[in-house]
Amino acid sequence: MKVLKFGGTSVANDQNILKSIGVIQNVPGKKVVVVSALGGVTDSLSEAINNAKNQHFLYRNILQDLKTRHLEVIEKLLPERNNDKVLSFINISFDDINSLLDGCFLLGELSAKATDTILSYGELLSSKIIFEKLQSLSPKTAYIDSRELIKTDSNFGNANIDFETSNYAIQYYFDKNQSDITVIPGFIAQSHNGHPTTLGRGGSDYSAAVIASALDADELQIWTDVNGMYTANPKLVKQARSIPDISYKEAMELSHFGAKVLYAPTLQPVLNKNIPVYIKNTFAPDTAGTRIIPECDNSNEPVKGISHIDNIALLTLEGSGLIGVAGISEKLFCAVARENISIVFITQASSEHSICIGISEENAQRAKKAIEMAFQYEIRLQKIKPVIIEKNLSIIALVGENMKSHQGLSGKMFSTLGKNNVNVRAIAQGASERNISAVIDKKDVEKALNVLHESFFEDNIKQLNLFICGVGNVGGKLLDQLRQQADYLKDNLKLNVRVIGISNSRKMYFNENGVDLENWEVQLQSGEDNQPDAFIAKAEALNLPNSIFVDNTACPKVAALYKRFLSQSIAVVTCNKIACSSQYSEYEQLKKLSKKYNAPFLFETNVGAGLPIIDTLKNLIASGDKVHKIQAVLSGSLNFIFNNFNTDKSFHDIVLQAQQEGYTEPDPKLDLSGIDVMRKILILIRESGYPMEIDAIDNDSFLPEPVLQAESVAAFFESLKEHSNHFDQLYKEADQQSCRLKYVANFENGKASVGLQTIEKEHPFYHLEGKDNIVLFYTDRYAEQPLLIKGAGAGAAVTASGIFADVIRIGNI
Known part of the structure; x- marks a missing residue:
């Protein structure tokens, strides 16, 4: 016997139902089919209830749309079949729902019992439709209302199952049932008083697990719209992948911490029976999916998945009145339990000065009131402070059965979060070390999941x-x-x-x-x-x-x-x-x-x-060396200009060429005025450990004052033409001395300068060609023979390659 459960997306419309029926037909042997409501129906019914409570007539439109949707599915699935029976059921059901909501509208309220009655119709309607279709294809198909099999208490909305009674009823029915396929509505049950109850959101999974356990089924298959359980939420982490095998305990931890593909309590009924659970994709039935088994080999992958819960509030109780006082935790937890509020996260400082609990945000104020009522005496004496509430938080959890056998996982987790500025508000780790949980800001969840997934699952990419x-x-x-x-x-x-x-x-x-x-x-x-x-x-x-x-x-x-x-x-x-x-x-x-x-x-x-000048300088300083002197030609554009300037070409034309070829700044005056070189030598001085300001650098400009005062790029170029004789004279004087003109930056003994110099043939700067830069570092280690860095120092391609290299450096950190 196999139990197959189909979720809301798997039965959302006639096409999806046909895909689900194809899956059912391909599973050999006897099977029980547990179905959810058509996708989104339960949410729509809840919306209708809220509108009726608030006395908005919109609930009638919602009901009419839902009825039309169900009728359209019947029409498409069973076009040639006599549908009087199922159509009658649809009409009667919506009449009942409408009557209940009309009463709710008049009173402005609806009891939990009536709410469960309304919500139960979603599964009843879908299961009847799917049964009719299956029976038309396979006559040995039976239908049983799960309210006849699963008995609960009267905790409406999240009823507790009476397993002894339910197991007997399930076994008794299937002992007599000879059908190949049995269709059962999920999510719903019946109290001992005969009233419809629901098993909580995700309760269809639970229904299927209860039936599988009672029948000692060979396996439980949960058919949904994803390829199993994932290493993280695939909607938030694009690189997430399905997990082939996972243990019961790991799956329970992941589902408890927000892995929505599996309802958290589902595994409990099948756990003691060692019934394997398969999570499969209705829309890709040939994919392997995830197999959940009692134990699996986790030796090579200690972390199985990363999950999270949103909309968490952190409540903190603190004060000197907590220290060394027995029964404080019990008093706190009992106060919250009396309000029927579930605690999902607990942490306490070793000093016993504070206790933090994480609960659903919607219950925060109610819990705060209950706790402060329980500790009103201590709060009045100021031994304990009023409860502090922090909202807009989420819990992220790292889950793996064998995490305890691998050192450094916690360090790796929190180091990864810290490097990405994800602030951790609270931490909890159980003694089993199967789960490391942290409370973070809700806005950081997607970032946290991605960096953790990258760190633990992506082959170091x-x-x-x-x-x-x-x-x-x-x-x-x-x-x-x-x-x-x-x-x-x-x-x-x-x-x-x-x-x-x-x-x-x-x-x-x-x-x-x-x-x-x-x-x-x-x-x-x-x-x-x-x-x-x-x-x-x-x-x-x-x-x-x-x-x-x-x-x-x-x-x-x-x-x-x-x-x-x-x-x-x-x-x-x-x-x-x-x-x-x-x-x-x-x-x-x-x-x-x-x-x-x-x-x-x-x-x-x-x-x-693109030259590795600053990186080299950083390495010198980091290794303990000290820079005493720097000599450098730091402007590729000026070096290009003076290397190409001669009696055959005007200075104006060479500067224009340098601008057009992308060697200068958009405004070439920044290069020729020396400002650009001043900035560069200043940066090297600061990186060498000297706190200098730019106005401390002497600038011996070779430009005539009118050129420096030009107010626009066009005026600057025009002024270069007007003062061509000045530039020709500079070249002539250098040429007569068999020297070359270079714009040099100097730093020595705490003083810096920039300016045009005549360079003799013996100097390392003399043979600097094209747009090359050169830097000489004189340090403790390079005192007599300087460390020399030389190469192309201007141009879009080499600058881009330098930026590229910096990006890669960050990637390798």
Whole structure:
């Protein structure tokens, strides 16, 4: 004998019912079929009850829609059959429901007994329809009302089963029943007084388990719309996968903590009988699903799943009056129990100064009142404080039978949450170590589930979520590189890099599943109008794990957002030099925020584009070395300009060429005035451990004053033409000395300067070609022969590669 239960989605309409019947017909041997109401019917009946209670006529419309829906299902399933019997049942049932709700409307209230009577019709209606269809296909099909088999007390809404009486009734009926298929409505039962009762939401699973246990069934099959129990909620964790085998105890823990595919009490009746339970997908019946058995080998996978419960309130009772006083916990729990409130989470500090309990949010005020009534004497004497309620919380639970045999799981769990700025409000772990539970903010649930799933289930593949501001020359190249290297990153570095948001100065576009990097330009054009505050607000609202903000702009307003990003544990990668070269206090604050919120702040491309200058400097300092002197050519654009400037080309034309090829800032005056180089040497000085401000750097400008005072880019270029003789003279003087012009940054003995210098042939800077940069670090270890870093220091592609490298660094942390 097999017991098959079909949930609401499996019998939601005529097409789904036919799929379920196909499953039934393919299961060999005798079987009992337990069915839920048509999908959504129980919710609609509850809505109708609430409208009637509130004296809204809308309940009549709801009932009419439900009746029409059932009649349409009959018409489609049984078009050529004499349906008088089932149609009569439908009409009588809805007349009964309507009468009860009319009374509720007049009185403005409805008893729990009457509520159960109304809700029971959902399963009665669906089971009658499915029985008629099955009988038309297989004459040896029987129907039995579960109210004749399952007997309960009168705890309406969540009735308790009398197993002795129910088991006898079930066994007696099936001893006589010779049918191949028996259809039974789930969820409903009958009190000893003869009134309809319900077994709580999810009670159809429970009904099926009770029948399977009473009959010593070979197996219990629960047919639903997913491929079994999952490692996490697949609606929240896209990478979640079904669990092939799981033990009773693990399945109970997961279902208790919110795995909705299985009603928590379901396993209790079959547990003692060692009846295997299969959770299968009605719409993909050939998939394996999940098998729930007494024991399974968990040696290689100590964590079986991650689950969560929403809408939790945390109630805290604290005060010196709790310390060393016997019976406090009993008094607390009894007060809550008298209100028939279930406690789902308990934790107590070892000091006995406080006790926390987690309950459903809807019961919080009632529980608070009950607890304070129980402790009114202690509260009046101020030995105990009034109960503190915290709402908008959720519980996440890590579940696995063999977790106790593996060290470090708790540390790994809380370290993973901490790295992603998920604040843990309370922790509980039972002595069995089968479950580690934590209370967190409800808004962080999706992030927490994803990072934990990534950490425990995804073969160490880490997902990075990028928000990219600026998709011009550098940003466009970065997107190309990310697209080209996506497979390499997954296969070799175990990184899945997704671009979630992009923006330029006009538009921004977001896709939580990842921007299509083949088509990002078209998507961006269809996006919404961009505002920096709106961009960061969207990134915060998505609250994705391993989020990285990438700034490819030179905009002060964007740089001003870094503090807000870091404070949300969103890493920042930037080629924008403004933040790190602003006031030292601002630079220092960004560093502190990065440490406090465990959010990397990387800016390798601030100096030398893609060259590993800052990273090398950090390693020197971290290893205990000390920088005494820096000499550097830090402007790829200026090096390009002076390497190509000669008597054959005007200075104006070379600067224009450098701008057109993307080597300078959009406003070339930033490069030629020395401001850009001042910012770069300042950043190196600060990274070397010296707290310097930019106005402490001497700037020996080679530009005539009128050029420096140009108020626009066009005026700047026009001024370069007007002062061409000045630039020609600079070249002529250097050429006469067999020297080359280089714009050099110096730092030594606490002083810094930038300016144009004539470089002799013997100097390392002389042979610096194209747009290359070069940096010489003189340190304790490199005192006589400096550490030299040299290479391309400008250009969109190399800058993008430097940003790319910073993203990878974060991924490898």
